[in-house]
Amino acid sequence: MKVSILGRKNLEQVLELPSVIEGVKSAYRLKAAGKTVVWPLVSYDFEEVGGVMDIRSGCIFGENLHGLKMLNNFPANTEKGLPPFNGMLMIFDSTTGIPLGVMDAAYITCMRTGAAGAIGAQALARSDSEVLLILGAGKQSIYQIAAALTLLPGIKKVYIADALNQEHARTFAAACAERLQKDFSLECSQGAFLAAEDLAAAVGESDIIITITPSRSPVILKEWVKPGTHFSCIGADMEGKEEIDPTLFQGAKIYADDVKQCVQVGEMELPIKQGVIREADIAGEIGQVLSGEIPGRCSEEEITIFDATGLALLDLVTGKRAIDLAQAKELGILADI
Structure with missing residues (x-):
């Protein structure tokens, strides 16, 4: 054998x-x-x-x-x-x-996780989205950017934010174009990649936000977010992790990769435990959107959230x-x- x-x-x-x-x-x-x-x-x-x-x-x-x-x-x-x-x-x-x-x-893991974040954005973000923000400048972040640019050719600007080390974000942004060409054969202008010097301002400008940090308290606040923003929440994949303001879930269209797992360990875990939303508020799973079983975004103004905890x-x-x-x-x- x-x-x-x-x-x-x-x-x-x-x-x-x-x-x-x-x-x-x-x-x-x-x-x-x-x-x-x-x-x-x-x-x-x-x-x-x-x-x-x-x-x-x-x-x-x-x-x-x-x-x-x-x-x-x-x-x-x-x-x-x-x-x-x-x-x-x-x-x-x-x-x-x-x-x-x-x-x-x-x-x-890096390749398929990058794919997951971008698939959520392609399925749920506004079709005219041009500005992407990556929260986190760690190992996984370049894969998120590569997959997003592969599926969303309309992206013209990419912000990189690191809440703990701003210099790290600058270094990461400066190397992005070269890394994308070398590792993924993606031709990009170096000027498209910027460190988010003012996180609140970058959030407010962004159409798509992908979060990929190990944070256990919200980094992005609701008052920073403009209507019509899409979130692919990747970092919250174990109990107690949290990257975005729980109140962002109120009134948003919420999708999971697996509802049961997301309720237990995903970005929606704490909002549900806090009573901000109920499990019944989850619109469905991303596979149902891809298969045409349920609708994705229904208006240009609504906030969409894809909670991706990671599936074997x-x-x-x-x-x-x-x-x-x-x-x-x-x-x-x-x-x-």
Whole structure:
């Protein structure tokens, strides 16, 4: 029995963002069609060392795949010369239970998460959107920008905000155009990328806001936000995390990647617990919008929020594509187990 083992370099050689985006869309649509299962999230805080681990798992009957991903985020590793973001993805054939592949989960996660944020924006933002704000200048942020520019060619300006380190945002913005060309073959003007020197002003100018921080208190306030803004909330993926003002949910059109998981650990977790909104106020899931089952944005003035907590389904479809492409190119290792 042969199992594909793929490292990050192998994944970088075979995965391209447009293909990943299409795979993520297909996973969302299969979920809307009832052809998937999302199993309960497991997480654990290693408080003494400031690390966190989470396990996400699920099954895609439409692709005959099931599996799990364990991710570890240990920020202190940077001081030790070690990568802070690590994990493994395991994929199995759901008709036989036979393992198909084991691979680096960090790169898969970055690619599919970038795709998710952009898909939410494409589905729910105003069609004339031109200004994008990325809240967070960490590892994931460049993937969010790349996917957004791939799906939303009308974007003319991108603000990058880092609430903890303004200089980091400036450095990130200065390097954006070169990184997008090198890593994603996207040709962009360097002048399109700006550090958000005044966060409130940048929020007020932005049509689309993607949040990707580990914050546990609101960074963006409701009074800064103009009518018609779309939010893709990515960072709140564990209990207690929060990036935007809970009152932004009042009167907004709210969508989830998975309602049950979002209520438990997503951006909507605390607004629901605080009584700002009820679970009944959630319009539905993004897959239902993509499949045409429910409407997305209905007016130019309404605020839309896509709460994306991250689903193993996205990792599974992306990982399976990587396995097939790597085998066709004879990359990685085929191991007997």
